Amino acid sequence: MRIKLFDKGQMLWGLLLLSLSSLFIQWFVFDYILPTKLLLPWLIYASFLLVLRPYFAAVFVFLLEALLLRIHLMKLSYTNTALEASDIFGWKQALFLKSYTDFLIPLLAIGMLLCFFKGFTIRKRQFIFLPILLLVTTSCMQERRPTESSVNLVNYLFRIAKVHYVDWNFATNIKENGVLNHLFLTLPMGQIPAKGKVRLGERKVATVHNSKDMPDVFLVLCESCYTSTSAKFVTPMADLEKVGFARSTMISPVYGGMTAEAEFEVLTGLPSQRYKGIDFQYFAESYSPHAMALPRVFAENGYATFSSHNNRAFFWRRDVVHPKFGFEKSIFLEQMNWPDMSIVPKDDILFKNALDQYKANLIENKKTFSFLITIHTHGPYREVNNDGGEADYKAKLQESLSEFLSFQARVHGLAQKNNRPVLFLIFGDHKPAMTISFYKKHVFSDDFFTSKGEKSDGFRFSSLNDSQRLTYGRVPLFVSAFNTKNLDLAESIAREIHDKPIYCLPGVLSESIPVYHEFYGYLKDVCKRNSEELVDKRVIDTVFPEEIYGNLLFD
Numbered sequence: 001m002r003i004k005l006f007d008k009g010q011m012l013w014g015l016l017l018l019s020l021s022s023l024f025i026q027w028f029v030f031d032y033i034l035p036t037k038l039l040l041p042w043l044i045y046a047s048f049l050l051v052l053r054p055y056f057a058a059v060f061v062f063l064l065e066a067l068l069l070r071i072h073l074m075k076l077s078y079t080n081t082a083l084e085a086s087d088i089f090g091w092k093q094a095l096f097l098k099s100y101t102d103f104l105i106p107l108l109a110i111g112m113l114l115c116f117f118k119g120f121t122i123r124k125r126q127f128i129f130l131p132i133l134l135l136v137t138t139s140c141m142q143e144r145r146p147t148e149s150s151v152n153l154v155n156y157l158f159r160i161a162k163v164h165y166v167d168w169n170f171a172t173n174i175k176e177n178g179v180l181n182h183l184f185l186t187l188p189m190g191q192i193p194a195k196g197k198v199r200l201g202e203r204k205v206a207t208v209h210n211s212k213d214m215p216d217v218f219l220v221l222c223e224s225c226y227t228s229t230s231a232k233f234v235t236p237m238a239d240l241e242k243v244g245f246a247r248s249t250m251i252s253p254v255y256g257g258m259t260a261e262a263e264f265e266v267l268t269g270l271p272s273q274r275y276k277g278i279d280f281q282y283f284a285e286s287y288s289p290h291a292m293a294l295p296r297v298f299a300e301n302g303y304a305t306f307s308s309h310n311n312r313a314f315f316w317r318r319d320v321v322h323p324k325f326g327f328e329k330s331i332f333l334e335q336m337n338w339p340d341m342s343i344v345p346k347d348d349i350l351f352k353n354a355l356d357q358y359k360a361n362l363i364e365n366k367k368t369f370s371f372l373i374t375i376h377t378h379g380p381y382r383e384v385n386n387d388g389g390e391a392d393y394k395a396k397l398q399e400s401l402s403e404f405l406s407f408q409a410r411v412h413g414l415a416q417k418n419n420r421p422v423l424f425l426i427f428g429d430h431k432p433a434m435t436i437s438f439y440k441k442h443v444f445s446d447d448f449f450t451s452k453g454e455k456s457d458g459f460r461f462s463s464l465n466d467s468q469r470l471t472y473g474r475v476p477l478f479v480s481a482f483n484t485k486n487l488d489l490a491e492s493i494a495r496e497i498h499d500k501p502i503y504c505l506p507g508v509l510s511e512s513i514p515v516y517h518e519f520y521g522y523l524k525d526v527c528k529r530n531s532e533e534l535v536d537k538r539v540i541d542t543v544f545p546e547e548i549y550g551n552l553l554f555d
């Protein structure tokens with residue numbers, strides 16, 4: 001029995017329509033055409049012929065590509081970070097970022113829905129396309145190690161077509177290979193970093209310290225909080241120095257967003273740039289339940305550990321990651337009695353819950369290690385008189401810091417009554433997504449960009465050298481010590497960490513408190529290198545081999 005397909009002319013015309021449309025959008029957006037970018041669009045087109053008529057399948061795939069490309073460009077504008085496959089799996093948190101979107105995204109989505117419902121058809125003859133669908137889906141699910149290329153039929157086609165994976169620059173990879181090829185190439189890897197023997201230098205014996213001298217620690221990740229060291233972009237955060245905080249700077253791995261990358265570094269002492277993608281999302285399910293991260297090191301040194309964030313627990317998969325990293329308790333917005341989950345809360349609710357937990361720890365005579373993540377200063381920022389959102393940002397920052405200082409004063413009062421030393425560290429996870437303001441204030445110069453616009457979303461960063469990377473990632477850190485035996489504790493931490501990457505902070509903390517783990521001694525020695533080396537990907541790959549990640553964070 002002969003299986004009759006769709007009219008061959010329709011199938012070929014549909015393929016031609018998709019090809020021309022896909023190449024056109026690549027040329028229109030990037031002024032660049034490479035025919036090999038059609039591989040995934042063709043395969044997806046053939047897969048959708050299982051359920052759609054040819055012309056509708058072609059338009060559907062084109063609209064899908066246009067939608068993903070638009071999302072990529074928006075993400076790139078605000079965070080200088082390309083869209084990647086793990087973002088698709090974290091779709092729920094995109095709902096939190098809906099205020100960044102424009103009319104094109106819902107328009108393209110509606111177009112896709114119309115195409116699907118108008119073109120839907122399913123007949124026996126269409127099942128001839130089922131093997132192509134299975135080819136694509138099975139290739140997407142194959143596991144591989146993070147440092148290996150996957151070997152599957154789609155990847156084999158990529159090799160034959162000489163698709164060149166630009167893994168060191170995802171934005172360039174999208175430009176050259178198209179967004180659909182790119183998403184396939186950046187799919188989560190499934191397997192975990194390898195374990196193995198790593199020499200961490202001379203083994204040291206942990207020194208026993210008087211528990212009463214070890215301070216309660218409050219490590220505060222302040223969302224998008226920034227102030228410049230010069231007069232170029234001064235914000236209310238600079239006033240922390242006037243109330244007794246020692247001032248320093250660190251180098252964030254990210255700009256304008258992607259908080260989880262900075263969070264990964266401060267909680268593990270490992271560079272997030274060692275692997276492409278968002279480590280929290282890629283490895284959340286794979287981390288060991290007993291991962292040796294900073295919270296666990298504190299817990300093993302007698303501390304009660306808790307984290308808190310006034311946002312949904314699923315965001316960046318913190319509800320999965322935080323317990324594995326050693327937090328005995330994690331408090332998210334769902335546990336804060338916040339009445340309306342659709343409204344972003346101020347930070348006072350975060351500090352109130354943290355204070356309650358601290359009181360409980362004091363009653364039980366426990367030392368505290370607390371990691372708090374604010375949210376009130378998250379963008380976007382309302383623009384007034386073409387100021388790029390600067391006034392709105394500074395007003396939010398002023399409000400959040402006032403609530404933080406009120407919280408700090410209450411903690412000091414409780415610590416005084418209980419004769420406890422306390423250490424506060426508050427740092428910005430990344431600069432806010434206000435590129436136009438940083439350009440106007442000369443924080444970023446012309447050579448930071450390949451193109452500039454009238455608003456922040458019109459700027460495109462160039463490939464930055466290591467010196468520019470420091471400016472791009474530089475964020476403030478403020479440290480305050482209360483009732484500590486070492487009167488120079490805050491100042492010494494600020495000096496030690498100055499202009500080093502965020503991942504160096506656990507090494508400095510472990511020695512200053514002190515809490516002990518063999519890796520943090522190694523980390524402290526590594527971080528004696530100059531800052532430009534410490535943001536160099538080649539240096540990172542050399543001094544942080546895969547086995548360190550495997551041994552510390554995975555079973």
